[in-house]
Amino acid sequence: MEGGVSYARMPRVKIRELKDDYAKFELRDTDASIANALRRVMIAEVPTVAIDLVEIEVNSSVLNDEFIAHRLGLIPLTSERAMSMRFSRDCDACDGDGQCEFCSVEFHLRVKCMTDQTLDVTSKDLYSSDPTVSPVDFSDPSATDSDNNRGIIIVKLRRGQELKLRAIARKGIGKDHAKWSPAATVTFMYEPEIHINEDLMETLTLEEKREWVDSSPTRVFEIDPVTQQVMVVDAEAYTYDDEVLKKAEAMGKPGLVEIIARQDSFIFTVESTGAVKASQLVLNAIEILKQKLDAVRLSEDTVEADDQFGELGAHMRGG
Amino acid sequence: MNAPDRYERFVVPEGTKKVSYERDTKIINAASFTIEREEHTIGNILRMQLHRDPNVLFAGYKLPHPLQYKIIVRIHTTSQSSPMQAYNQSINDLDRELDHLKSAFEAEMLKFSRDY
Numbered sequence: 382m383e384g385g386v387s388y389a390r391m392p393r394v395k396i397r398e399l400k401d402d403y404a405k406f407e408l409r410d411t412d413a414s415i416a417n418a419l420r421r422v423m424i425a426e427v428p429t430v431a432i433d434l435v436e437i438e439v440n441s442s443v444l445n446d447e448f449i450a451h452r453l454g455l456i457p458l459t460s461e462r463a464m465s466m467r468f469s470r471d472c473d474a475c476d477g478d479g480q481c482e483f484c485s486v487e488f489h490l491r492v493k494c495m496t497d498q499t500l501d502v503t504s505k506d507l508y509s510s511d512p513t514v515s516p517v518d519f520s521d522p523s524a525t526d527s528d529n530n531r532g533i534i535i536v537k538l539r540r541g542q543e544l545k546l547r548a549i550a551r552k553g554i555g556k557d558h559a560k561w562s563p564a565a566t567v568t569f570m571y572e573p574e575i576h577i578n579e580d581l582m583e584t585l586t587l588e589e590k591r592e593w594v595d596s597s598p599t600r601v602f603e604i605d606p607v608t609q610q611v612m613v614v615d616a617e618a619y620t621y622d623d624e625v626l627k628k629a630e631a632m633g634k635p636g637l638v639e640i641i642a643r644q645d646s647f648i649f650t651v652e653s654t655g656a657v658k659a660s661q662l663v664l665n666a667i668e669i670l671k672q673k674l675d676a677v678r679l680s681e682d683t684v685e686a687d688d689q690f691g692e693l694g695a696h697m698r699g700g
Numbered sequence: 701m702n703a704p705d706r707y708e709r710f711v712v713p714e715g716t717k718k719v720s721y722e723r724d725t726k727i728i729n730a731a732s733f734t735i736e737r738e739e740h741t742i743g744n745i746l747r748m749q750l751h752r753d754p755n756v757l758f759a760g761y762k763l764p765h766p767l768q769y770k771i772i773v774r775i776h777t778t779s780q781s782s783p784m785q786a787y788n789q790s791i792n793d794l795d796r797e798l799d800h801l802k803s804a805f806e807a808e809m810l811k812f813s814r815d816y
Binding site: 387388389390391392393394395396399406408411412414415417418421422426470554556557558660663664667668670671673674675676677678679680 | 706707709710711717718719721735738740741742744745746747748749752753784787788789790791792793794795796797798799800801802804805806808809811812813
């Protein structure tokens with residue numbers, strides 16, 4: 382567009398761990414603003430589906446209607462389809478009513494306790510009109526006992542008590558309400574770069590080395606039993622608490638170790654609620670960020686405004 | 701009761717432009733862009749990307765007030781460029797970087813699941 386000059390970077394990614402609800406990866410060759418934008422978008426702007434309207438027909442349980450409605454809203458629902466769904470307020474099929482198939486999913490719950498045993502009403506008792514949007518399954522596939530039916534408990538019913546309701550789930554983002562946030566937590570840390578001053582370290586006795594190594598609340602350093610040298614065993618365990626620096630200063634050895642947070646390397650930890658897979662959450666966040674950038678592009682009529690000075694404008698720009 | 705609706709924080713009201721441009725009347729090649737319904741997510745990456753453009757002399761952003769849901773990005777460039785040009789360039793570069801990041805992540809996902 383502007384004739385080829387580009388200041389875009391080429392970030393690198395390396396995945397360390399990847400599970401359905403957890404991802405850990407390294408992000409390099411970019412800066413903190415991109416990492417933080419990704420983190421913010423993952424937490425508050427990636428859309429998911431959550432129950433937003435509850436019509437209760439019968440509720441003879443001990444909890445009141447509002448309490449049950451709130452608990453229903455917090456149940457994570459599988460939201461693979463959320464990116465392509467419509468927001469209720471923008472939907473033209475139902476004229477903003479928010480109950481058509483394009484912008485909502487209907488759920489039903491009908492449970493009555495007929496035995497003397499207390500009945501647990503769980504998220505598994507919610508029936509969805511759309512099989513792609515259903516309560517997240519927290520069962521452990523490897524377990525075989527009957528306690529493995531681990532739906533989220535909504536309410537407990539005694540004999541004769543009944544719960545009957547209809548619920549509407551809609552697309553939303555975490556910025557509106559936390560129930561729509563797909564992330565349990567997303568964090569990133571700067572990768573630490575640790576340099577030990579070997580000359581200063583050699584002036585310490587073995588006992589002093591042991592004392593200094595133990596001053597770190599997390600296990601970052603260790604003494605090699607063979608060579609008696611202090612070495613870094615896990616740089617990432619460092620929590621930027623400066624304890625080892627203070628200890629070195631107290632021992633009269635400032636500069637014993639130098640610890641720098643690298644400004645272009647980040648270690649991300651993404652934990653999903655289960656609504657979206659952790660890997661998909663990252664991809665959705667990148668997509669949403671691109672959409673936001675498209676939204677803030679200058680529109681055509683704004684560009685024309687800059688030409689109001691005509692040749693004078695060109696002269697002012699030195700072209 | 702009198703609390704503002706939550707969606708006001710991210711839905712651009714009707715009749716308002718998402719981005720508006722205001723030339724500085726005192727300094728040549730300086731301008732302010734007002735971006736509605738955005739905050740630090742976009743403001744920070746935009747500012748940092750503008751800093752990487754050698755033609756940009758000044759780039760900063762601010763949220764005027766927490767209840768005014770907009771950011772004001774101020775850009776001052778050399779005579780070789782213009783605020784509008786620098787603004788467009790930074791968005792294009794960020795878009796390219798995110799495209800690259802997405803490809804890198806997808807490739808890494810494939811590799812990871814294959815090695816597993």
